[in-house]
Amino acid sequence: MNLIDPILQFHDELTRIRREIHAYPELAYEETRTSELVARKLEEWGIPVIRGLGKTGVVGVIRGGGSPRAVGLRADMDALPLQEHNAFDHKSRHDGRMHACGHDGHTAMLLGAAHHLSRHRDFDGTVYVIFQPAEEGGAGAKQMIDDGLFVQCPMEAVFGMHNWPGMAAGAMGAVCGPMMASSNEFELTIHGKGSHAAQPHMSIDPVMVAVQIAQSWQTIVSRNANPLDAAVLSITQIHTGSATNIVPDSASMIGTVRTFNIPVLDMMERRMREIAAHTSAAFGASVAFEFKRNYPPLINHKPETEFALDVMKEVVGVDGVVTDVEPTMGSEDFAYMLLEKPGCYVFIGNGDGLHRTSGHGLGPCNLHNPSYDFNDTLLPVGASYWARLATQFLARPPLR
Numbered sequence: 529m530n531l532i533d534p535i536l537q538f539h540d541e542l543t544r545i546r547r548e549i550h551a552y553p554e555l556a557y558e559e560t561r562t563s564e565l566v567a568r569k570l571e572e573w574g575i576p577v578i579r580g581l582g583k584t585g586v587v588g589v590i591r592g593g594g595s596p597r598a599v600g601l602r603a604d605m606d607a608l609p610l611q612e613h614n615a616f617d618h619k620s621r622h623d624g625r626m627h628a629c630g631h632d633g634h635t636a637m638l639l640g641a642a643h644h645l646s647r648h649r650d651f652d653g654t655v656y657v658i659f660q661p662a663e664e665g666g667a668g669a670k671q672m673i674d675d676g677l678f679v680q681c682p683m684e685a686v687f688g689m690h691n692w693p694g695m696a697a698g699a700m701g702a703v704c705g706p707m708m709a710s711s712n713e714f715e716l717t718i719h720g721k722g723s724h725a726a727q728p729h730m731s732i733d734p735v736m737v738a739v740q741i742a743q744s745w746q747t748i749v750s751r752n753a754n755p756l757d758a759a760v761l762s763i764t765q766i767h768t769g770s771a772t773n774i775v776p777d778s779a780s781m782i783g784t785v786r787t788f789n790i791p792v793l794d795m796m797e798r799r800m801r802e803i804a805a806h807t808s809a810a811f812g813a814s815v816a817f818e819f820k821r822n823y824p825p826l827i828n829h830k831p832e833t834e835f836a837l838d839v840m841k842e843v844v845g846v847d848g849v850v851t852d853v854e855p856t857m858g859s860e861d862f863a864y865m866l867l868e869k870p871g872c873y874v875f876i877g878n879g880d881g882l883h884r885t886s887g888h889g890l891g892p893c894n895l896h897n898p899s900y901d902f903n904d905t906l907l908p909v910g911a912s913y914w915a916r917l918a919t920q921f922l923a924r925p926p927l928r
C-alpha cells in the first residue's frame with residue numbers, strides 16, 4: 529500500500545463523515561441532507577460548487593494551474609428502501625431506508641480526495657468531483673448529463689468506483705470492455721378469446737399462445753445470438769386465468785433481458801417482438817408488447833482502463849490489483865457517463881465482512897443485504913486512488 533500521508537491523517541474525519549451519511553440514508557432524488565453535507569464540506573475547503581444538476585447532484589470544481597484540461601471523478605449518494613438489521617451506533621435513523629450499497633463510503637472517499645486536492649493543488653487543470661443522486665434505479669447519472677453536466681463541466685474523461693464485497697479489503701480491479709450488463713424489462717399481453725373450458729373450439733386460447741411464445745423466445749439466446757456474446761432472457765412472471773373451467777381471454781408475461789452490448793440488445797428486442805407478433809397471429813390472437821430499456825451496459829474504455837490499472841498498482845501494489853475481474857450481470861448507471869465520455873469504472877474490495885463493528889446484523893456483508901456495512905479501512909485507499917488518478921491524468925499527455 530502506498531497511501532497519501534495527509535489523507536491517512538484525515539482518516540478519522542472521513543470515518544465520521546461516512547458514518548454520519550450512513551445514519552441518515554436518503555432515497556433517489558431525495559438526497560437533500562446528504563448533498564447539503566457534501567456541498568458544505570466542499571465550500572468549507574474552498575471548493576466552488578455547482579448544484580441543481582440531477583436535482584440533488586453536487587459538483588465540486590477544483591482548479592490548479594491554468595491548463596484547460598479537466599478530468600471527472602464520480603461518486604453516488606443514494607440509499608436503498610431497506611430496513612437495516614445493524615444496531616451499531618451509526619445505524620440508520622430513517623425507518624425503511626439504508627445505505628446497503630456503500631454509497632455512503634463512495635461519497636466519503638471522493639470527499640477525502642477533494643479535501644486533499646484542494647489543499648495540494650499540485651496539478652495543472654481542473655478536477656471535477658461529481659456527487660450524483662439516484663444510482664439505484666433512478667438513472668441519476670443520466671439526469672445530470674441531461675441537465676448539462678458535460679456542457680458546464682467539459683472534461684476529457686470520467687472515472688467511477690464501487691466497493692465489492694468478497695474481494696479482499698483494499699484490493700482493486702477492473703476490466704476493459706463490458707463490466708456490467710444492460711438491464712431491461714418487458715411485458716407482453718396476449719389477447720385471445722375466452723370460453724367455457726369444455727368448449728375450447730369457441731376460444732382463442734391465450735395460454736397456448738403464451739406457452740408457444742415462451743418456448744420460442746428461449747431460442748433467441750441459443751439460435752440468434754452469437755455464442756460468444758453473453759445474454760439472458762428470463763420470463764419471471766406469467767399471469768392468466770381464474771378458474772379450472774374457463775379459458776381466459778388474456779395472458780401476460782413479464783421478465784428481464786440482460787446483455788453486455790447494444791447490438792445484441794437491439795437484436796433481442798427485435799426478435800422478441802417478431803416472435804410475439806407472428807406466433808399470436810398464427811393462433812388468431814393479438815399482442816401488446818412493451819420493452820423498456822433501463823441502464824445500458826457499462827463498457828470500460830481501453831486506454832483509460834490501462835491508465836486506471838497503472839494508478840491502482842501505485843496505490844495498492846501489483847499484488848493488490850485484480851486484472852481478471854469477472855464482469856457481472858448486475859447493472860450500474862455510470863454506464864450513461866461512459867456512453868458520453870471515455871473512462872473506466874473500477875471495483876475496490878470491501879473484504880469478507882469481518883470489519884463490521886459489534887452490533888451488526890447476522891446476515892452476510894453483501895450489497896443490498898440488511899446486515900451490510902461499508903468497510904471504513906478503505907476510505908484512505910479509495911481517496912488516495914482518486915487523488916493520484918486525477919493528478920496523474922492531468923500530468924500525462926492526453927490518452928487520446
Ligand SMILES: [Zn+2]
Nearest residue numbers: 629664895896
Ligand atoms: Zn446498489
Ligand SMILES: [Zn+2]
Nearest residue numbers: 629631663690
Ligand atoms: Zn451501488
